Amino acid sequence: MQHLSNLLKIENSQLAWVLRLGLYGLGRQLQEALKQATTDPGSAICRELLQNWMNFYNQRNQT
Numbered sequence: 001m002q003h004l005s006n007l008l009k010i011e012n013s014q015l016a017w018v019l020r021l022g023l024y025g026l027g028r029q030l031q032e033a034l035k036q037a038t039t040d041p042g043s044a045i046c047r048e049l050l051q052n053w054m055n056f057y058n059q060r061n062q063t
Contacts, residue, residue, distance in 0.1 A: 008056070020057075027053050 010016045030046055037043060 008060075020060075023053065024057070027057075 004019065007013070007016050007019055027050055030050055034040075034043055034046060034050075040046075
């Protein structure tokens, strides 16, 4: 995961952009899946992961 974080921090990188785009799409898919899988044993961890990702994404877009 550290490698993903490092790549995401690189300014003006096409590879970082592709990764951000893919993670954004994955985040949206997980949000939709959570609506259906309310009793899934991984739902709490998934919500935490999504919250952390959105915090990172929002921080990145504010700079």
